[in-house]
Amino acid sequence: MGKKFIVVVGITLIAGFVFLFVGKAKEAENITWGVNFSQKQATYLSSDWKATYLALLQDLNVKNLKIAAHWDLLERADEEFFFEDVDWQMDEAERAGAKVLLAIGMKTPRWPECHIPDWAGDFKKEKLQEEILEMLQVMVLRYKDHPALFAWQVENEPLFPFGECPFRDFSFLQNEVNLVQSLDLDHEIVISDSGELSLWMNAAHLGDRVAVTLYRRIWSKELHTFFSVPLLPISYSRKAWLVEKLFGKEVIIGELQAEPWVKEELENATFNEQEKTMSFVQFKDNITFAKETGLSSIYLWGGEWWYQMKEDHNREEFWQEAKKLFQPKNENSNF
Numbered sequence: 001m002g003k004k005f006i007v008v009v010g011i012t013l014i015a016g017f018v019f020l021f022v023g024k025a026k027e028a029e030n031i032t033w034g035v036n037f038s039q040k041q042a043t044y045l046s047s048d049w050k051a052t053y054l055a056l057l058q059d060l061n062v063k064n065l066k067i068a069a070h071w072d073l074l075e076r077a078d079e080e081f082f083f084e085d086v087d088w089q090m091d092e093a094e095r096a097g098a099k100v101l102l103a104i105g106m107k108t109p110r111w112p113e114c115h116i117p118d119w120a121g122d123f124k125k126e127k128l129q130e131e132i133l134e135m136l137q138v139m140v141l142r143y144k145d146h147p148a149l150f151a152w153q154v155e156n157e158p159l160f161p162f163g164e165c166p167f168r169d170f171s172f173l174q175n176e177v178n179l180v181q182s183l184d185l186d187h188e189i190v191i192s193d194s195g196e197l198s199l200w201m202n203a204a205h206l207g208d209r210v211a212v213t214l215y216r217r218i219w220s221k222e223l224h225t226f227f228s229v230p231l232l233p234i235s236y237s238r239k240a241w242l243v244e245k246l247f248g249k250e251v252i253i254g255e256l257q258a259e260p261w262v263k264e265e266l267e268n269a270t271f272n273e274q275e276k277t278m279s280f281v282q283f284k285d286n287i288t289f290a291k292e293t294g295l296s297s298i299y300l301w302g303g304e305w306w307y308q309m310k311e312d313h314n315r316e317e318f319w320q321e322a323k324k325l326f327q328p329k330n331e332n333s334n335f
Contacts, residue, residue: 012089014152025237025294033325034064034101034299036255038110039073039085045267045308052307053089057096060319061326065093066101066228066254066299067212070115075135078119083142089170090148099150099253101190101211101299104139105176106132106165107155109255113163129172136179144184152180153190153211153254159202160194170202179208192254196229198238204247211254212236213301214293216286217277218261226276233292240295252297254292258283258322259302271313280317287325300325 035056056062069086076082093100106113106128120131136154143149158173179191185187191207193200195214203210214236220227240251260266260274275282290298306318 004032019238020235021232022236023234025292026235026298027291028294030296031291032297033062034066034297035060035062035303035315035322036068036109036299036301037089037303038066038068038070038108039089040070040115041110042304042307043290045132045304046311050088052304054092054163055307056303057092057098059250060303060323061304061328063096063098063326064101064150064297064299065098066103066109068103068110068156069139070108070110071106071132071135072115075117077117079134081138083272085250086143090143090146093145094148098148101147101150101151102139102143103156104136105155106160107158107163109156111163111241113156114163114165116166118162121247125167125168125169128166129169129175133176134180136176137183140244144187149187151188151190152184153192154180155192155209157192157194157213160198162194174206190252190254191315193257195236195253196231200243200251201246204243204249204251209249210243210251211299212251213257214253214290215255215257215261216289217257217282219263219277222278233289233294236293236295242292250297251295253290253293253295255301256298257286257302258300259305279334280321284316284321287321292328 036055037056039049042052046052055295067089073085074083090100100334103109106116120128123131140152154176155173159168159170161168177191180189188208191203191210192211193203195212200210200212217229217230218229241249243249258278260269260278262269262273262277286295302323303322306322309315310319
């Protein structure tokens with residue numbers, strides 16, 4: 001029995017290796033390129049977050065945006081919502097002919113991931129979940145008929161243990177998805193997951209589509225060193241194929257690393273430190289790598305940083321390289 005077990009384990013490991021690492025995907029004929037945007041990140045890197053946002057729309061000609069609607073900026077006091085900033089982002093996207101994947105919930109992109117308002121910071125899990133559902137309802141009812149809205153992203157990597165968050169709860173995530181679906185039958189729901197450390201099955205079970213990360217060179221707090229992710233384009237392609245076969249759902253790249261991942265604060269990192277994970281060569285290589293996954297919808301992560309590099313440091317190469325992706329000849333329908 002022991003030998004048979006070892007043989008089965010060995011065959012399984014070999015099959016897994018072949019599945020994830022052997023072969024080459026066919027590049028999609030048409031790729032929809034998009035950009036992530038966080039008001040918090042743009043404010044952190046620039047004195048005028050609106051200028052960053054408008055530059056993405058008007059200079060880069062971005063037609064697909066994933067916007068993080070951070071809870072602590074929206075509901076600054078219990079049941080007192082401040083919509084002005086998200087309204088402005090949605091309206092400007094409409095004016096530019098762009099479509100928005102709107103990320104809502106407790107956990108939305110950018111550190112600390114869970115953007116819980118101060119007034120709710122000490123709530124127990126049950127009470128906090130009640131407040132989250134109330135916030136989701138308000139957000140969906142406000143924006144479900146907005147012409148710029150393309151789809152909802154409910155939470156951000158909600159089942160992946162990353163960030164300063166009080167809980168991960170599949171059942172509650174299902175409740176969130178059910179609520180959004182009940183309020184808006186016209187827009188799809190995207191669930192995001194780690195591209196590197198998950199098979200995406202739970203996300204596929206809940207969402208109409210799955211959005212995954214693609215990071216290639218990071219700082220590992222656990223290993224205390226910079227770390228290159230040991231995956232190939234085929235790794236993402238094969239997992240996407242599996243999701244499509246099992247669930248009939250498309251996988252997109254919701255975050256393609258296109259800014260540095262540094263040890264501490266990005267604003268305080270030297271150029272030399274930033275280039276350990278995002279040199280210009282790495283920037284172009286990441287874009288090529290993403291194309292080689294065969295996935296046809298890709299949202300880049302880092303537009304706020306490209307703008308800061310261009311405006312504050314006279315380094316336009318990242319901005320100009322990204323600009324090539326958004327020329328009219330590369331535009332096509334969302335997803």
